[in-house]
Amino acid sequence: MPETYPPTSRVVLFTRPGCHLCDGARDLVRRVCEPAGVGWVEVDVDAPGPDAGPLREEYGELVPVVEVDGVRQGYWYLDEERLRRAVAAGPPRS
Template structure:
């Protein structure tokens, strides 16, 4: 894997997953590919390690957020994610 998602705390993209989720496996591949292409960092959060996140996302995983804004769940649209990453992030003055 090119990105090490767990080591990217300041990443624009966060992928919420859970162990044993086949949709999460597919989403991880899409996020890794799109973020690598866009030169963006991403991180992955296993919701099963946090009761609050497990309650919040439950069976909706995988969930992807960009700049703290949920972009979708269950299926990550690579084209949509790429368009969102092409927009300026909060560090460049845009609102999340």
């Protein structure tokens, strides 16, 4: 599911393999986004590539981290209602 950084989806879940909190966060993001028809993407902060260092440095100690439209909505233990409100608010107007 990872895509190149920066992701183009409205909702981004930053995770790492073997993270038990990430498993629950993935389920929560799926539960919120799919019924709303909102795309989301999972980004592995430990994946090799040109963005590996900066991603690991920014998010490594906080995973799971969820962002909606580029705004951090939570980390470690995610709040489902906060995520629902952010998704429902829609993308920022340009």
